[in-house]
Amino acid sequence: MTIRHVVFWKLSATTDAERDVQVAAIRDSLTALIGRVEGLHTLSVQPTLDTGQTWDLVLDAVFSDAAALAAYLVHPLHQAAGRKAIGMVVGRVAADYDDQLQLP
DSSP: OOEEEEEEEEEOOOSHHHHHHHHHHHHHHHHTTTTTSTTEEEEEEEEOOSSSOSOSEEEEEEESSHHHHHHHHHOHHHHHHHHHHTTTEEEEEEEEEETTOOOO
């Protein structure tokens, strides 16, 4: 079983330039975890398309199993990345699911 972890953020930026800075800062701090957190297979952080949606930024990560996701959430490097984002994020929603679940 692999677990997919998807997070959407609303940023505090009020201009495109400020948004670009915030996107880069959050993306850099999270992509630095690749290869440093056991069980983390892939991780991508991208700005959403400017289609008038609520969310500005999305993370899409794949973990080997639920235990690997749980370890990532409390990992010191992940916690540090979260602290860097404080002040840049005004909203967040996340969902985790079994990436290999086959529906009938």
